[in-house]
Amino acid sequence: MQEQLIDKVMEEIKRRMETAQTKAAAGSEQAACISPTPGITEFVGTAMGDTIGLVIANVDPILHEKMKLDPRFRSIGILGGRTGAGPHIMAADEAVKATNTEIVAIELARDTKGGAGHGCLILFGAEEVSDARRAIEVALKELNRTFGDVYANDAGHIELQYTARASYAINKAFGAPLGKAFGIVVGAPAAIGVLMADTAVKTANVEVVTYASPAGGTSFTNEVIITITGDSGAVRQAVIAAREVGRKLLETMAGPAPSLTTPYI
Amino acid sequence: MQEQLIDKVMEEIKRRMETAQTKAAAGSEQAACISPTPGITEFVGTAMGDTIGLVIANVDPILHEKMKLDPRFRSIGILGGRTGAGPHIMAADEAVKATNTEIVAIELARDTKGGAGHGCLILFGAEEVSDARRAIEVALKELNRTFGDVYANDAGHIELQYTARASYAINKAFGAPLGKAFGIVVGAPAAIGVLMADTAVKTANVEVVTYASPAGGTSFTNEVIITITGDSGAVRQAVIAAREVGRKLLETMAGPAPSLTTPYI
Amino acid sequence: MQEQLIDKVMEEIKRRMETAQTKAAAGSEQAACISPTPGITEFVGTAMGDTIGLVIANVDPILHEKMKLDPRFRSIGILGGRTGAGPHIMAADEAVKATNTEIVAIELARDTKGGAGHGCLILFGAEEVSDARRAIEVALKELNRTFGDVYANDAGHIELQYTARASYAINKAFGAPLGKAFGIVVGAPAAIGVLMADTAVKTANVEVVTYASPAGGTSFTNEVIITITGDSGAVRQAVIAAREVGRKLLETMAGPAPSLTTPYI
Structure with missing residues (x-):
């Protein structure tokens, strides 16, 4: 009888853990879509692969020079993630097609959160911050698709x-x-x-x-x-x-x- | 009634797991401070970030040359960690201020135990091994502070x-x-x-x-x-x-x- | 009495978890030995360190050129792993001793599945695919030994x-x-x-x-x-x-x- 009780407890524990995990997974998925804004005007959004999208309306001139950015672009869009470079490049490609921006840098980190691949940092240049923002929005939205064949x-x-x-x-x-x-x-x-x-x-x-x-x-x-x-x-x-x-x-x-x-x- | 029992068991499990974790955490903290010495004279100590501090009184001449060390320094202090480079450089900076040593190498690994950052290897040169040892001691002690704004x-x-x-x-x-x-x-x-x-x-x-x-x-x-x-x-x-x-x-x-x-x- | 019951449940949980882990470990060990073949003729086998061994009988001429392979070798043997470079190099050394092949490339990745070391990609060149296959077989078998002093x-x-x-x-x-x-x-x-x-x-x-x-x-x-x-x-x-x-x-x-x-x- 005690055996049975223990079995029941074990089952219950398993069930509850699975429910908790499902909830957590669903929560994190939702978080990826409607993440709370940090109250920073430069923040655009987040996406899978620990990806974040940001814009800077007027890059500081000293930093602008240190980053070797093209002088034509006052504004930049910033797309970066821990996992994935291919998905981000493909998403960025759709973003430049759809907006008045240019790609000014694509840098690949040795990352993927400890996996075998790359993380990345992609910079878009724009004359107007609204263009940079639009490019980042498009890229963030594309990522769900471009991670599809990973x-x-x-x-x-x-x-x-x-x-x-x-x-x-x-x-x-x-x-x-x-x-x-x-x-x-x-x-x-x-x-x-x-x-x-x-x-x-x-x-x-x-x-x-x-x-x-x-x-x-x-x-x-x-x-x-x-x-x-x-x-x-x-x-x-x-x-x-x-x-x-x-x-x-x-x-x-x-x-x-x-x-x-x-x-x- | 069985529901209630299961709830109680779940609570108890949770409580015990938390206690175990707290104990483990406390234990590891203590371990970082008073780690047992390995019975090796070159060993100075350990610190957070999987950091270890060592000294060599007389570096082997063949190795000395292969490492391209300055001929002035017979002795070296060795500070290395899996996580962190900034904290170690700042700690090393305090160590050179406080001792009769020089920094002969700062090398950054792509590490952080699978995170996004660096690990490091820092070498101090000294004419006397006591100076090298002192430098490592100072640096190890500083690390707790220099990890503070990570x-x-x-x-x-x-x-x-x-x-x-x-x-x-x-x-x-x-x-x-x-x-x-x-x-x-x-x-x-x-x-x-x-x-x-x-x-x-x-x-x-x-x-x-x-x-x-x-x-x-x-x-x-x-x-x-x-x-x-x-x-x-x-x-x-x-x-x-x-x-x-x-x-x-x-x-x-x-x-x-x-x-x-x-x-x- | 309830205390006692909870204790018993905790013990039982611990026991079952350990049994499950032991079984999982044993299973993975067995999996490393008798991995199911993927039904691909190029597949030779797998080994520890997430190692895989493959052969290509006739490397595509375009790819052959892009990979800068020696024109003498139509066939290649491919040995790659996530963890370890030393073990693979030593194993490859035994393989070239035992077969009619040459080493055409040894590349070290920053990998080890998030650890501090290397992963690797080693290519053997051969005029006949049977030689390449034999080299990979020898190397895969050696790995268990060459991981021995890790x-x-x-x-x-x-x-x-x-x-x-x-x-x-x-x-x-x-x-x-x-x-x-x-x-x-x-x-x-x-x-x-x-x-x-x-x-x-x-x-x-x-x-x-x-x-x-x-x-x-x-x-x-x-x-x-x-x-x-x-x-x-x-x-x-x-x-x-x-x-x-x-x-x-x-x-x-x-x-x-x-x-x-x-x-x-």
Whole structure:
């Protein structure tokens, strides 16, 4: 009888913990959407990946010079996160398409909160702060989509990105041609990325824009990253083939590697 | 009635877990102060941030050369930690003020145990090992204070440092003028650091010594770091203003970001 | 009486949690040995340290060029892990000794899943894929041994490696002379590594091949790493002496630092 009571208590504890976790998760999701404003006019919003968006209407002239910003831009938009660089670059690319801003800096940190990849800092330049603010708003909203083809588990992550028409953020970050289809293929640990890269370029007739690995082109992350351009159908096909092989390998290492949000490619 | 019993059990479990955690925390604090010596003469002590202090009376000549140490110094003091570089540099600065030693190397690792910042390795040179030992002792003791204006939560951290009179460690690390007031402003993720930097330089009439970001001046950490010099009142005011804005942003991202010890600025 | 019941429930909870953990640990160990194949012909196997081994029979010519591979090798073997670089280099060294392959790249990421050290990507070149596959198989099997003198706890880790006869992987990674005894001494945080290095070179008549620290020779890891060569008895003695001092310091910082597998030196 005592056995039964203990079992019941254990079950109850398990149930309550799960409820608490679900509540916490839901709460944090909600927090990401409607985070309380800190009462700072420069604050725009937050998004997943520990991302924050800010604007400065008039950058202090001394700092402006130290940051080597283009003198044309008094205002800047600031987009930065702990996890993700690809999602942020893709989101920034949509933001420059939609607003009167330019990308003035894309910097990749060795971060991802202790994972194998990058965090980032992206700066938009604008003549008017309203433009900078609009760019950050667009980018923050895009992030939920651009995290869609990031798949992760305890062993690492893979990331895929695709756009039918690359704009200035992609051009700034990778030197990819403007207006053409563009894709990113990332595998971590880097070993997986090598095979994903090989799969991508063998699948369809695409051009390799960049190849990056731990010792070159990354900030020492444990990733192999290729970026590709070409015909939109070919780029998409290459990215999807790389995703299949990368996800299988990652799941062989450490079990299910679900999408962080919802796949978009 | 069984419901009530389960509730009671849950409460009791919660209470016991909290007690256990409090005890563990207290224990670890105590451990940091009175750690058992490993029976190695070179061992000086440990401090927070997974910091260890060591001395070598006579560095092996082969190693001495490989480490490119100044031939004047037979003895070295070694201060290194997993979390923190600013706190260690400030502590080292007090140590050189107080002892007959020089700073021979300050190296910043991309560490912080998986957080967004730096770990460090600082070497003191001395002609006598007693001087090296004294320097390490002073530095270890200072760390509790210099971690005081580090505020952290799950999204990142901010760090502020201030001294009315910079000495050789600060000069070595940042090229800041000797004998003048000096401050450090750090924000992670880097996006927060940009706004903190802007706030600092707008608040008071200070001079920017260095500006560092993920792609330049850091070891690829997800931080923006500015160092400032000038009138002591102005530097202090700038640092405090940056702290206010940085802490608000960090807390908007992920809730309370308390000081790691006790604020000193 | 209720007190007693609560005590019993607490005990039962503790017991069940421990059983669950033991089962999980055992399961993960087994998973590392008999991981399900992902149904990809390029997959060879996995090993500890989140290591994966892969082969590509014919690297795509475009990718081949972007990766700057030697044109002689159509096939490559890929060995990569999240934790460890030393163990992988030593394992690769055995693999090149045993097979008709060459090491074409050794890249060190700033990884270790958020710890203080490196992850890695090692590429073997081969004319036949069967040779590449054999090399990866040998390396994967060696890893269990080469992780044997890695000791870790919450404060950091130390790592020792020793071979009586260095081969091409070691030569490629460190420039150490072929056919001679060779050892690696690693301490993290870096402060510990300095004292281990000093101890090693003072213990026996060895030659220092390389000295690496956070700011030079590492990928910004919080490690000091020396590699040594010389008489096999001397190298072994130096490595063992460094291990003693390093382990004592690490354990002073954060308690027991057991071997990750079984010490082999």
